[in-house]
Amino acid sequence: MKLTLLMTFLVIAGVGSVTLLSIQRERISFRADLEEQANAQLDSLSVAGSDLLYRLQLSGLQNLINSLSAKQTINTAWVYDSTGHLLVTKGTSSDYSVDLDPFGSKIVGSNDTVYEWQNAKLVAGKAVSLGRQIIGAFGIELSTASLETKLASLRDEGLSVALFASLVALIIAIGMSRTLTEPLRVLTTATQQIAQGDLSHTIAVTSNDEISVLARAFNAMTIRLQETVQGLQQRTHELQLSEIELRKSKEIAEAANYSKSAFLASMSHELRTPLNAVLGFASILHSGMVKDGAVLSPSQLELLKKIELNGRHLRDLINDVLDLAKIESGRMTVTITEDRPETLLNNTVDAMRSLAINKGLELNLVFLQDAPEVVLCDTRKLQQIVTNLIGNAIKFTAQGEVCVEVGASGLDYWQIAVRDTGIGIPEDAREHIFDKFQQVDTTDRREYEGTGLGLAIVKGLIETLQGTVKVQSALGNGSTFVVRLPQRLDRRGV
Amino acid sequence: MAGFSFENWQVLVVDDEPDNLMLLEYVLTFHNVCVTSTRSGEAALKLIKEHAYPLALVDIQMPRISGWDIVKRIRSDENPQIRCMNVIAVTALAMAGDEDRIIRSGFDGYIVKPIDAPTFAQTIQTILDRVQSRVSYSPSEKTLFQEPLTDRTDLIASNEA
Numbered sequence: 274m275k276l277t278l279l280m281t282f283l284v285i286a287g288v289g290s291v292t293l294l295s296i297q298r299e300r301i302s303f304r305a306d307l308e309e310q311a312n313a314q315l316d317s318l319s320v321a322g323s324d325l326l327y328r329l330q331l332s333g334l335q336n337l338i339n340s341l342s343a344k345q346t347i348n349t350a351w352v353y354d355s356t357g358h359l360l361v362t363k364g365t366s367s368d369y370s371v372d373l374d375p376f377g378s379k380i381v382g383s384n385d386t387v388y389e390w391q392n393a394k395l396v397a398g399k400a401v402s403l404g405r406q407i408i409g410a411f412g413i414e415l416s417t418a419s420l421e422t423k424l425a426s427l428r429d430e431g432l433s434v435a436l437f438a439s440l441v442a443l444i445i446a447i448g449m450s451r452t453l454t455e456p457l458r459v460l461t462t463a464t465q466q467i468a469q470g471d472l473s474h475t476i477a478v479t480s481n482d483e484i485s486v487l488a489r490a491f492n493a494m495t496i497r498l499q500e501t502v503q504g505l506q507q508r509t510h511e512l513q514l515s516e517i518e519l520r521k522s523k524e525i526a527e528a529a530n531y532s533k534s535a536f537l538a539s540m541s542h543e544l545r546t547p548l549n550a551v552l553g554f555a556s557i558l559h560s561g562m563v564k565d566g567a568v569l570s571p572s573q574l575e576l577l578k579k580i581e582l583n584g585r586h587l588r589d590l591i592n593d594v595l596d597l598a599k600i601e602s603g604r605m606t607v608t609i610t611e612d613r614p615e616t617l618l619n620n621t622v623d624a625m626r627s628l629a630i631n632k633g634l635e636l637n638l639v640f641l642q643d644a645p646e647v648v649l650c651d652t653r654k655l656q657q658i659v660t661n662l663i664g665n666a667i668k669f670t671a672q673g674e675v676c677v678e679v680g681a682s683g684l685d686y687w688q689i690a691v692r693d694t695g696i697g698i699p700e701d702a703r704e705h706i707f708d709k710f711q712q713v714d715t716t717d718r719r720e721y722e723g724t725g726l727g728l729a730i731v732k733g734l735i736e737t738l739q740g741t742v743k744v745q746s747a748l749g750n751g752s753t754f755v756v757r758l759p760q761r762l763d764r765r766g767v
Numbered sequence: 768m769a770g771f772s773f774e775n776w777q778v779l780v781v782d783d784e785p786d787n788l789m790l791l792e793y794v795l796t797f798h799n800v801c802v803t804s805t806r807s808g809e810a811a812l813k814l815i816k817e818h819a820y821p822l823a824l825v826d827i828q829m830p831r832i833s834g835w836d837i838v839k840r841i842r843s844d845e846n847p848q849i850r851c852m853n854v855i856a857v858t859a860l861a862m863a864g865d866e867d868r869i870i871r872s873g874f875d876g877y878i879v880k881p882i883d884a885p886t887f888a889q890t891i892q893t894i895l896d897r898v899q900s901r902v903s904y905s906p907s908e909k910t911l912f913q914e915p916l917t918d919r920t921d922l923i924a925s926n927e928a
Contacts, residue, residue: 538862542828545859549880550786556884557790562797588881595862 277446284442292431311397326409353377353410380410456484593726600733641680662691670695698746782826808832
């Protein structure tokens with residue numbers, strides 16, 4: 274719209290100035306023409322009137338200038354003497370537009386034709402000379418009316434041309450704005466739509482100019498953008514799909530884990546129930562809680578002991594296998610409480626003392642000076658670990674002592690070392706000692722009864738408590754199990 | 768057996784497994800405890816309504832009405848005598864977390880199967896002594912009876928014996 278107005282204005286200004294210029298030029302050329310015409314008239318008057326003027330035949334001069342009236346353009350004429358005094362005039366003095374006498378002297382004093390432009394009139398005068406002597410002068414007044422009409426018509430013409438040109442300019446400007454701004458508007462709309470996310474928008478290319486080049490580039494960009502977005506969408510979709518897949522397999526794994534746990538729980542229950550009757554009744558027989566007071570013979574008692582022993586072994590296997598399964602499935606729950614190692618370990622060691630005494634072994638508990646007073650730990654699991662290690666030490670020690678030593682280990686850790694004077698562990702067996710169903714010498718199984726799962730469970734429990742276990746041993750020189758645990762067990766790490 | 772004073776105690780024993788029920792009955796009656804036993808949860812609830820037993824030994828995993836249901840009904844009974852009766856779980860549930868669940872659901876304590884007859888008799892004596900002297904169980908003592916029975920040391924001990 275601005276462009277349209279500007280263009281129209283420019284066209285009007287252009288046509289207007291051209292018209293004005295041509296009017297001015299016309300005026301100048303017309304004046305020159307009129308001056309020439311006046312000059313010619315004056316010349317012919319000089320030729321015709323010089324003799325009359327010389328002889329001062331006033332009637333003749335009067336006739337001469339009167340004859341001029343036939344020529345329309347000459348309004349009036351007059352004759353001067355050699356001094357510039359008026360001799361003869363045509364018409365009355367009121368007709369003259371100049372003060373005639375000063376004009377006369379001006380003419381007489383000039384060699385050339387004198388012109389004086391008045392409003393719509395040209396006054397011209399020329400001296401007449403004979404030889405070198407000025408004998409008088411002629412003056413005429415020409416009308417410029419024809420010029421005025423001519424100029425007026427020229428002005429009107431110019432004006433109408435300007436108007437027409439403006440109209441044409443306006444039409445052209447509108448047309449141009451259509452061809453120029455319309456594609457730009459289309460481009461703007463398309464950009465806005467793309468900005469709003471509508472990538473399906475394309476611009477129709479109709480012309481072959483710079484705008485269409487831009488439109489083509491724009492369309493190409495849109496297509497690229499569309500491809501990119503589609504690629505992204507597809508990628509997102511794929512990601513979502515794989516996420517769903519992942520979640521599904523996670524759910525399946527969790528369900529499997531859950532059913533595994535449920536299976537373990539029900540297995541534990543189902544195995545214990547008949548075992549309860551077996552061991553319970555065996556213990557009734559063994560302890561002589563028989564109502565009729567019947568006493569078993571020594572050989573019967575021997576057999577009963579075997580039933581009990583194997584029943585308990587079965588119970589322990591069940592316990593251990595379930596513990597291990599629980600550790601391995603990561604379903605071991607940790608209950609963190611604040612414990613005093615001194616109290617806790619004294620209780621645990623005391624519970625094992627009778628076992629040691631039965632074998633004629635010493636069982637000692639030593640607290641080093643740097644032993645922590647308070648720790649954050651899972652009481653039940655720690656007891657299980659220590660009980661298991663002490664039980665193991667007693668089991669594999671024929672004579673001497675089992676010593677439990679408690680101290681600090683680094684800044685944030687503490688350690689429990691269970692040392693025995695037993696048979697020890699050969700070097701090649703040391704790395705397998707924490708594996709399942711591993712005992713140092715399988716031929717000695719009868720001698721060292723056990724499930725073979727104890728140390729695997731111990732290791733699992735220690736790892737659940739974010740600790741480590743190491744073994745130092747020399748064959749025949751006893752073993753030392755060193756358990757290293759954090760002083761403050763952190764729930765987040767469990 | 769000397770030292771046991773079970774006489775005149777009326778104890779309710781509930782277990783759906785006949786051999787296990789018989790085992791508990793056998794040990795208790797051997798020590799002159801009067802035992803009322805039943806294999807069904809429904810019957811147990813009915814018996815509890817009729818008599819105020821000072822102690823009930825209840826199995827947990829039972830068809831239809833479980834030990835969970837029984838203890839829940841006892842703890843929400845309008846009769847304060849029933850509501851406050853001593854209920855001990857005798858169960859083969861011995862997985863980690865079971866203990867917490869059992870104590871939280873209202874049992875006063877629990878004994879894990881398989882049981883050892885002399886240890887079981889000893890445990891019952893302790894419980895009845897407490898009931899008699901009207902010592903109520905504090906939450907930390909509720910697991911009292913679980914420990915000695917799951918202690919593995921008894922295996923090693925018997926092994927050496």
